[in-house]
Amino acid sequence: MNLDIIHIIYLFASVTFILGLKMLSNPKTARNGNILAAVGMIAAIFGTIFFHEGEVSNVIYGLIFGGIGLGTVVGWLTAKRVQMTKMPELVSLFNGMGGACAALIGLVEFHHNLDNPTNIAIILAGMIIGSVSFSGSIIAWAKLNGTLKNAIRLPKYNILNTLILIGLFVYSAYIVWSGTYSEAHLYGLFTAAILYGILFVIPIGGADMPVVISLLNSFTGLAAAFGGFLYGNQVMLTGGILVGSAGTLLTLVMCEAMNRPLFNVIFGAFGDGDTAQAAGGVSQGTIKEVGPSDLAVQMNYSNKILIVPGYGLAVAQAQHVIKELEQLLEDRGVEVAYAIHPVAGRMPGHMNVLLAESNVDYDKLKEMEDVNPEFSQTDLVLVVGANDVVNPAAKTDSTSPIYGMPILEVENAKHVVVNKRSMNAGYAGIQNELFFRDKTNMLFGDAKKVLTELVNELKALD
Amino acid sequence: MNLDIIHIIYLFASVTFILGLKMLSNPKTARNGNILAAVGMIAAIFGTIFFHEGEVSNVIYGLIFGGIGLGTVVGWLTAKRVQMTKMPELVSLFNGMGGACAALIGLVEFHHNLDNPTNIAIILAGMIIGSVSFSGSIIAWAKLNGTLKNAIRLPKYNILNTLILIGLFVYSAYIVWSGTYSEAHLYGLFTAAILYGILFVIPIGGADMPVVISLLNSFTGLAAAFGGFLYGNQVMLTGGILVGSAGTLLTLVMCEAMNRPLFNVIFGAFGDGDTAQAAGGVSQGTIKEVGPSDLAVQMNYSNKILIVPGYGLAVAQAQHVIKELEQLLEDRGVEVAYAIHPVAGRMPGHMNVLLAESNVDYDKLKEMEDVNPEFSQTDLVLVVGANDVVNPAAKTDSTSPIYGMPILEVENAKHVVVNKRSMNAGYAGIQNELFFRDKTNMLFGDAKKVLTELVNELKALD
Amino acid sequence: MNEIIEFFTQHKDMIFIVVLMVFVGVEVIGKVPAVLHTPLMSGANAIHGVVVVGAIIVMLNSEPTNYIAMGLGFIAVFLGTLNVVGGFVVTDRMLEMFKKKK
Amino acid sequence: MNEIIEFFTQHKDMIFIVVLMVFVGVEVIGKVPAVLHTPLMSGANAIHGVVVVGAIIVMLNSEPTNYIAMGLGFIAVFLGTLNVVGGFVVTDRMLEMFKKKK
C-alpha cells in the first residue's frame, strides 16, 4: 500500500473541517456540519496510525489504542450525561484537555529537536500556548461551575499579568537564542505558562467566562497549528489555524453582542462580583410587590403574555416549571410566547438551549428584533431572572456601562412583573430603574419556587 | 540583498488580491479594493524582476521593460478612452490578452521541460486553456462590438464542439504519455485549442456574452494558475486560482440573476438572433400608438413618473437625453425616478453605469424590490428600450422561457408608454403581451431621436 | 533579519497555507446567528482536537524504551481524544435541542 | 494510481494552497449586489493578469541568443501588461461612475 495516501486523507479531513465549520454557522445545516467534521477527524486519526512509515512496536500500538479507547469512552459518557445548562463548562474542560495535549507534545518533542533552534522555538511556542489554554480553561470551568466563586484579584493584577507575559517571551527567546536547551529551563517555562493561565483568567468575572472560553479555544487551535508546523502535518496546521482564526472572530462577535469590548473583558471594567454587590443595595424609589395568587388571577384574565427569561431562570433550573406555566395559560386561551434577548443568560443561545430542554416550541421563541414591536399589544410581561437585558438605562443613560446595548422594550407593555430573589444587580452590576416604575410589580423569590407556587395557584383557580 | 525576499512580496501580493476582491464586492470599498490589488500586482511584477537570481543580459531587461512600458501605455490609453458602454467588450479583449500571454508561456516553456512529463502535462493544460480563453474572448469581443453580428452555427455544432473538446483531451494525453514532445504536436494542439475557442463562443447569442466573458475570465485565471504550478510561483498560483474560483461563482451568480442555467447559455436555448427575429413578427392583438407631443402633455400633468430603462437605451446612447427629460419634468414639479431591473441591458449594472455617465442622481435609481410596490401609485411609466424585464409572461406563462424571472410590475401603474423601434422581440426572443394591453401606448422610434423630440415638445409647452 | 527571510523561504508553502487558512476561518464564520454561537464554539473546540494527531505521531516515533515519552504520549493521546470525542458529542447534543423546531 | 498519489505527495503543499484558495475565492465573493457584477468581473480580470509574472520569468530565463523565445516572451510580457493595466484602469473607471452618488 502506498503510504503517501495519508496526504490525500489529510486534505480530505481539512476540507471537512472547513465545510463543517461553515455548515455549523447555519441553523439548517449545523448538525450535519458537526458530523461531517467528525468524519474527517476520524479519517485523520486512523489514517495517521495506519499509514505510518517505519516499525512500531505492539506496546506502542496498544498504548495508542488504549488512549483513544479510554478517551472515547470517558468523553462520550461525560458529554452524554452532562446537563444541558452545564454544557459551557464542559466545553471549557474539553478545551483544556486539548491544550494539555499540545503542551505534552511539546514536552516530549523538545528532547528530539535539540539540534534545531527553529524547531525548538516552534515547540516552545506550542507548549506555552497549550499550557496557558489548559490552566486557563480549568479556572474558567471552576468559575462557571461555582467551585471558584469570586473573582480573585491580586493587587495590581493587570500589571503583574503583563509582566509575567513579557517574562515568558523573554525567557523563551533567551532559551532559543542561547541554545541552553536544558530540562530545567523547559519545565521552568512550562510552570510559568501554567501559572500565567491561572492568573490570566482568575481576575475575570464569572459572567465573562463564555468570552474567555472562546478566546482560550482559539489559543488551543493555535497550539495545534504549531504542532502542525513542527511535523509539517497539514491537517494539524489547517485545523488549528482554522479554529484559531474562526475562534478569534467568534470571540469578537460575542463581545459585540454584549456591547463589551474584549479589552474590558480581559482587563476588567465590570462583571466582577464586588461591584455588583456594591451597586445592588442602592434603591432609587419605591417598589411594589405582588404575590403568586394575585398574579395568577391577573394572568388568567390576560389575552397576551410575553415571558422574558434571563440568567436567573438557568440558575434556578426553572425551565420545566415555566413550560408547565405556559401550557396552563394556553389551555386557558392566553397567548404566550418567549422574548429572547441575544445575550440573556451567560452564553449565546443559553435561553434557547435551556428552553429547548423542556420542549418549548421553537416557534414560541421570538428574537429581540421581532418581538420588540409586540410589547405594546401585550397585557403582561413576566420577566424571570433577567435584569440587564430589560434595563432601560441602556437606552436613556449615556453614562451607564451598558449604554447602547439593544434591550427588550418591556416597558411598552401594560403590566410588567419581575421575578428575582432580591434587589441585587445582574451581570453588569447596575441598578435597574424598571423595577421602580409604576407599571412594574416585583415577585420576589427563587424562580423555580415562585413559579411552582404560581402554577399551583393557577390550577386552584378552576 | 537577500533574494528570498521575493517570497514575502508574493505573499503580500496574494493577500492584496484576496482583500482587493473582497473589497470589490462591497460598494463602499470597491474602488479602494481595486487600487489595493493593483498595488500588490505592481509589487509582484517588479519584485520578480529585481529579485531574480542569476545573470540577465541587458537586452533582455530592455525587452522586459519595453514590453511593460508598451503594454502600460496602450492599456492605459485604451481603458481611459473607451466609452462607458463599450466597457464589457474591452474587458473581454483584456481577458483575451491574458489568455494569449498564458498560451505563449506554454509555447516557450514546452522546449525547456522535455525531460519532465509532469511539467509537460501542466504546460499543455495551461497552454490549451489560455488559447481557448484567447480566441473565445476575441470572438466575444467581436460579437459585443457588432463586428460579428449573428450567431453562426455549424450544423450539429454542439456535438462537433464536444468532439473537438474530447479530441483535445485525448491528443494532449497521448502527447504526454507517449513522450513524443515534437514541435509539430505542440503547434497542432495550439491550433486545435484556438479553433475550439472560436467554435465554442461563435454559436452563442450576443446577449449571452457577459456570462461567456465571465466564464472565459475564470479560464484565464486557471491558465495563470497552471503557470504558477509550473514555476512553483505562489503569486501566480493564488492569483490564478482566486480568479478561477471567484470567477466561476460569479458566472453562476450572473446566470441566476438572468434566470438562465449556464448549460442553456453554452448549449443554446434562446438568445440567438434568429429566433428573436422570427418571433418578433407575430402580433397578438391591437396596439395603440402615441406621439411625442401628446405624451409631453400627458407627462406634464402627471404627479409621479417612473422610467424603466433597458438595453435599447444603451444601444441608442440616449442616456444624456433622458437625464435632460428628467430635469425638465422635475422643474415642472413632476416626481421622477428610474426603476432598475437587475438584468436590464446586457451586463449586470449596465443601466447604473450608463445613467451614472449622464450624472443621474444615485438616489433616483431604485432597485426592483424597492420599486415594485411603487408602481400602483405611479401615473405614468415610460419604458425606454426595455422589453423582457417588463414582460408579464415571466409571471403568468409557465411555458415561457423567461418564466420565473422576477420582473418590474409596470402594469400596476395608471399608464404605460413603451418606446422601441418596432415590435421586434428583445433578448429572449419572445413577444411581449404588455404592448397589447389597454393601458399601454407605444412610442415607436430610436430612443435618442424620440426622446429628443419629447424634450423639445416639453420645452415648447411653456 | 536574514534569518527570518530564510525561515520564510524554507517554509513558504506552510506560511501560505496559514495565511489562506486565516482568511478561510474568518470568511467561513461570516454572519452567524447569536443562537448558534455556543454550538459553533463547541464545534470549533472539537476540531482543534486534531492536536491528538500530533500526540499519536509522538507515540509512533517514540522508542519502546523511553518510558517517560511513552507515558506522556499516552496521556496526550487520551486527553486529545477526550477533546475530540467530547467536543463533537456535546456539540451534537446542543444542536439536537435546536432541531426540535417542528 | 500510484503515480497520482506520488504527484500529490510531491506537490501536497501546492495542492493544499489550491484547495484553500478555492474556498477563499468562493467565500470572498459571497453576496455581491448585481450592480457590482461587472466591476467585480473586471477586477478579477485584472488580477489574473498576474500571468505576466510568468512571462517575465520566461524572459529572465531565456538565452540571449534564443530569438524565438525572446520574441514570444516579449509579446507575452506586452499582452500580460495590457491585461493588468487595462484591467485595473477600466475597473477604476467603472467604479468612479458609481461613486457619483452624492
Ligand SMILES: NC(=O)c1ccc[n+]([C@@H]2O[C@H](COP(=O)([O-])OP(=O)(O)OC[C@H]3O[C@@H](n4cnc5c(N)ncnc54)[C@H](OP(=O)(O)O)[C@@H]3O)[C@@H](O)[C@H]2O)c1
Ligand atoms: N449571553 C451571553 O453570551 C453572555 C455572556 C457573558 C455575559 N453576559 C451578560 O449577562 C447579562 C445577561 O442578562 P440577564 O438579564 O439574562 O441576566 P442578569 O442581568 O445577570 O440578571 C440575572 C438576574 O437573575 C436574578 N437571579 C439569580 N438567580 C435567581 C434565581 N434562582 N431565581 C430568580 N432570579 C434569580 C438575579 O437577581 P437576584 O440576585 O436578585 O435574584 C439577577 O439580577 C448581560 O449583561 C450580558 O451582557 C451574557
Ligand SMILES: NC(=O)c1ccc[n+]([C@@H]2O[C@H](COP(=O)([O-])OP(=O)(O)OC[C@H]3O[C@@H](n4cnc5c(N)ncnc54)[C@H](OP(=O)(O)O)[C@@H]3O)[C@@H](O)[C@H]2O)c1
Ligand atoms: N444584464 C445582464 O447581465 C444580461 C446579460 C445577458 C443577457 N441579459 C438579458 O437581456 C435582457 C435584458 O432585458 P431588457 O428589457 O433590458 O432588453 P431586451 O429585452 O433585450 O429588449 C431591448 C429592447 O430594446 C429595443 N431597442 C433596441 N434598440 C433600440 C433603440 N435604438 N431605441 C429604442 N429601443 C431599442 C428592442 O426593440 P426594437 O428592436 O423593436 O427597438 C428590444 O426589444 C433580459 O432578457 C436579460 O436576461 C441580461
